[in-house]
Amino acid sequence: MRLLEKVFSADNLNNAWLALKVKSRTGGIDGVSVEEFARDIINNIKELNTLLCAEKYIPEPYKRVYIEKNETEYRPLSLLAIKDKIVQLCFLNYFRENIEKQFADTSYAYRMHKGHKNAINRINDFLIRGNIWVCALDIDDFFDNIDRAILLDKCSKLFPDSSVIRLIEMWVKTGVVYKSKYSSSNKGIAQGGVISPFLSNIYLDCYDKGMKEMKYDNVRYADNILLMSKETASLSNSLNYTKNYLADALHLRLNKIEKEAINTKFEDFAFCGILFTKGKKIITAKKIDKIKRETEDIINSEQIDLAVKQLNLHTDGIKRYYSFFDINGQFNEIDAFLIDRLAEKYNWLLLNGNKEEQIKFKKEIKNIEFLNSYNAAALNAKINNAVNKPLSVQKLRTPLSPEKAVQSKKRQYQKYWFENLDVLIAAPFSNIGKSAANIVIRKDGKIKNEIAAGKLNSIIISSKAVTISSEAVKLCTDNNISVNFVDDLGRPYASIISASGGLSPAAIKQIEILGGIKAKIAARAIVAAKIKNQLSLVKYFSKNKTLFKTDSVFNNELQTIVGCSLKADETGLNIELDELRGKLMGIEGSAAAAYWKLFKMLIPSAYSFEEREHQNARNIVNIMLNYAYGILYTRVLGAVTLCGLNPNVSCLHTAQNKKPVLVFDLIEIFRAPVADRTVIAILQKGIKVKATNGLLADETKSLLAKKILLRLNTEFIRNKKNTSYNKIIIEQVRQFADFIMDKEKKFKTFLAKW
Numbered sequence: 035m036r037l038l039e040k041v042f043s044a045d046n047l048n049n050a051w052l053a054l055k056v057k058s059r060t061g062g063i064d065g066v067s068v069e070e071f072a073r074d075i076i077n078n079i080k081e082l083n084t085l086l087c088a089e090k091y092i093p094e095p096y097k098r099v100y101i102e103k104n105e106t107e108y109r110p111l112s113l114l115a116i117k118d119k120i121v122q123l124c125f126l127n128y129f130r131e132n133i134e135k136q137f138a139d140t141s142y143a144y145r146m147h148k149g150h151k152n153a154i155n156r157i158n159d160f161l162i163r164g165n166i167w168v169c170a171l172d173i174d175d176f177f178d179n180i181d182r183a184i185l186l187d188k189c190s191k192l193f194p195d196s197s198v199i200r201l202i203e204m205w206v207k208t209g210v211v212y213k214s215k216y217s218s219s220n221k222g223i224a225q226g227g228v229i230s231p232f233l234s235n236i237y238l239d240c241y242d243k244g245m246k247e248m249k250y251d252n253v254r255y256a257d258n259i260l261l262m263s264k265e266t267a268s269l270s271n272s273l274n275y276t277k278n279y280l281a282d283a284l285h286l287r288l289n290k291i292e293k294e295a296i297n298t299k300f301e302d303f304a305f306c307g308i309l310f311t312k313g314k315k316i317i318t319a320k321k322i323d324k325i326k327r328e329t330e331d332i333i334n335s336e337q338i339d340l341a342v343k344q345l346n347l348h349t350d351g352i353k354r355y356y357s358f359f360d361i362n363g364q365f366n367e368i369d370a371f372l373i374d375r376l377a378e379k380y381n382w383l384l385l386n387g388n389k390e391e392q393i394k395f396k397k398e399i400k401n402i403e404f405l406n407s408y409n410a411a412a413l414n415a416k417i418n419n420a421v422n423k424p425l426s427v428q429k430l431r432t433p434l435s436p437e438k439a440v441q442s443k444k445r446q447y448q449k450y451w452f453e454n455l456d457v458l459i460a461a462p463f464s465n466i467g468k469s470a471a472n473i474v475i476r477k478d479g480k481i482k483n484e485i486a487a488g489k490l491n492s493i494i495i496s497s498k499a500v501t502i503s504s505e506a507v508k509l510c511t512d513n514n515i516s517v518n519f520v521d522d523l524g525r526p527y528a529s530i531i532s533a534s535g536g537l538s539p540a541a542i543k544q545i546e547i548l549g550g551i552k553a554k555i556a557a558r559a560i561v562a563a564k565i566k567n568q569l570s571l572v573k574y575f576s577k578n579k580t581l582f583k584t585d586s587v588f589n590n591e592l593q594t595i596v597g598c599s600l601k602a603d604e605t606g607l608n609i610e611l612d613e614l615r616g617k618l619m620g621i622e623g624s625a626a627a628a629y630w631k632l633f634k635m636l637i638p639s640a641y642s643f644e645e646r647e648h649q650n651a652r653n654i655v656n657i658m659l660n661y662a663y664g665i666l667y668t669r670v671l672g673a674v675t676l677c678g679l680n681p682n683v684s685c686l687h688t689a690q691n692k693k694p695v696l697v698f699d700l701i702e703i704f705r706a707p708v709a710d711r712t713v714i715a716i717l718q719k720g721i722k723v724k725a726t727n728g729l730l731a732d733e734t735k736s737l738l739a740k741k742i743l744l745r746l747n748t749e750f751i752r753n754k755k756n757t758s759y760n761k762i763i764i765e766q767v768r769q770f771a772d773f774i775m776d777k778e779k780k781f782k783t784f785l786a787k788w
Contacts, residue, residue: 037195041128042086042121047079050124054116062115063097063211071116082117089197093118096224098210099478112210112224122205122228130232133192137235138242143256144231150306151358153255154315157262157305165251165262166298167269170305171276174289176257177234178222181285182206185223185237192236205229231256241279248275253305260305266295290726307355314360320722322364325352326371333375338391338398345372346403353405365405372404457483458739459495460732466493466502468509487513491747491760494668496520496735514676518668526667531675540771541680544696547774548683554607554614556685556770556781557699561618562602563783564702565625569595571706572632574788575714588635591628598625615686636714654725655713658738661730662709663701665742669760670701673767700767707786708759712741752787 054068061067071078085091096112114122134146142153173179189202205227209218223230234256245252250272251262259276263269273294280286296303302311307321317325332344352368376399383392400417457475459466465476473490475483487509495502495518502517507530510517517530547553572592601621607614630646637643637655647656674681674696684695686702716723716738723738724731730738746759766784773781 036087036197038089038197039087041198042083042124044079044083046124046128047082047120050120050127051075051079053127054119054123062113062118063094064115064117066116068116078117079120082121086121089200091121091201093121093204093208095208095216096210096226110225112226114227119228125201126229126232129193133236136192137239138246140245140252141235141238141242141254143254144235150255150308150355153253153306154308154359156253157260157310158315160251160253160262161298161310164264167263167266168296168298168303169261169269169273169291169294170296170303171259171261171273171291172289173257173259173280174287176286177225177230179286180221180223180234180237182221182223184284185233188236188240189233202229202233206233237284240283241276244279245272245275248272250275252276255306258306260303269295308359316360317356317364322368325368329368329372330375333372333379338379338395342398342401346401349403349405362406369404369406372402376402457485457490457493458736458743459493459500460497460736460739462497462499464497464500466495466500466506468503468505471509473506473509473515487515490515492516492518492668492672494518494520494665494739494743496739516668516672516675518671520664520668526664526671529668529671529675540678540775541683543774544680544683548611548685551607552774552781553611553685556773557611557614557618558602558605558607559781559783560686560699560702561622562599563785564622564705565595565599565602565629567703567706567784567786568625568629568710569599570786570788571711571714572629572636574711575636575718577788585635588632591631594628595625595632598622598628611685612688615688618686633710633714637717638720641717650728652728654723654730655717657725657728657730658713658716658723658734659709661735661738662713662742663705665739666704666709666746667697667701669746669763670704670767671697673764674700676764677767677771679767679771700763700770703766703784704759704763708745709742712738712745716741 055072061070082091094115094117096114099111099113131146137145140156142148142150142156185206186199186203190199193199193202206223207218208224209216210224211217223233227233238254242252242254250268252272253260253262261269261272261276263272273291277288280288298310302309304310304318307318308315309318328348329345332341332348356364380392380395383395402417457473459475461477461482463477464482467474467476469484471487472484473487473493474481490510490513492515493510507517509515510530518526519528520526569592572595576588598621602618602625605614605617605621609617626646634643634645641653641655643653643655646659647653648660651657651660671681671694674694679696681694681696682689682692684699686699687695689695721737723734725734746763749756749758751757752762762784769778769782772778
């Protein structure tokens, strides 16, 4: 009997089908679901058997989908058709056990009778035996960078049958279809293929065996590698061997290594989402955050009955992965987080007055399975806590005065409101559409957000492959919603504005004032305001720090900025505008040199900030600043357009072809109080930020944008009135317009308080 007939017998194919239908929900590019395939299962299995044995079977292309990796990143997956899943699983069932016996025992992912628990136990065993030095590595885009020729050569030695190799080659080389477009590539294997993990272990097994031959201790879990040694010299040798072997023999490279040698007696380290710390193995903070984020997303995106089912699946997955470790306290933390989010959800139902939904909510949450086990009384208490917490907490407090009570409730919802005033689209392949009077954001056909157009200020698009419908564009222009496009560095490159603006009287007046005193007054006022706001920012962050008050360098640079502020105020206006611009720019440059030296002192030294970089920035602090300025730029441009000014006519900056120099003028006033302050606050709080090759990581980009937008929208008291930086920017631009139109005698600039 030929090998194909043995591998793909009708019984083997049927067993693969029985295993598949239990856990597989999604079909592939042919649109055939598990249910549809089951309707004619006998004939479908028979047809597969015939095609495979006759070597006439050809797999369908993979269907490309994107799943959320984190808040801002999406991982591409390649979905197989149901029939192709059956064939690959049948193949795997037949060959896997015998071939896995040949694999090195240091790899643990996608292995029979192994897994992450065994990997963690192996690491623990190495530690007990004195391997106190470790280095954690991961391979850059592993699945996408596998060299197919090398992989097929390895397979040919394991499967000495050309018909089997032909099958593997088809699975490896089959392209993907996304939005009806077929595409192929010359390297990599599909993430989502049933046999892809198996093939990945075949590809890396030579590395695993090489490490054993060299007597280097390590544990590998898929593309994650932990090097372990008793001495730093040996660890360094194993790291060099790994780098060279992966590059030379497998054409792979490692991602940036955070630390090449960690002494586990004094430092913590993480592997497979588990943190080794003080003799315990707990869930990493990053994974805890992800679990909480996913929990919150489930509660917010589903009806409560569907949410409970998803939550229980979510909880079951967490238990299966983490319950072997020292996680009781962390499970309590996640359970408490779940309770709080359910309380928030129920609070919304109370506010909306939907009695039917409230009853349904109370009923459904009794079916929630928490991470920790509770007796009946404790479980009842937790469930009651979820539905009673919003009210009971208020009963315990001393009653507030009516005014304070209203303000308290206002603050409770302000953050939610402000986060919906501006929409940031950072996910690729998103679509912006319209439904009635609402803006609708979709991803992979699913609604991610829907907001009434009347509640929106702006839409900022900072990702590639985002589409917006013409109906959505019209709804935005009808409601004065600015739509702004920024690149990966945060630099705006396009905005959508209404075509009905025309040339306003203010725009005409801008050109007229260039030869007169008003342009000079405005230019001087802008430079003076920028310097004073930089001074206020430094004073704000240093006011409670004795170290700065006694530091001679700090005080000298501070006095330099004070002196520049006075010079700007006193600069004479009885010279030509171009000459005045030169003088003001010189003063501004001297102030900036001192300001960035002080700024450096405010940034934790771990970020290695030395000086301000504008173009092609490599330091993460500079990259964050540039991105923050880009978001601020869109807000100033929107205000300029709203007030009917011409963005291309400037007082301070010299006119440049196709450059909105008026925006360059007015943004100077707000860089320090909005953008610089937000960046400093993020870094001083120790929030983890990342950048690669001059670009912010998606999660850092999303975090920074969210914080900047919150800074712009959050209300505060100024001159006994509620205001926000959004309002102040518009008022500042309008004040400039009124000044040049002779409606105001003076040009008053915004000065931040500290």
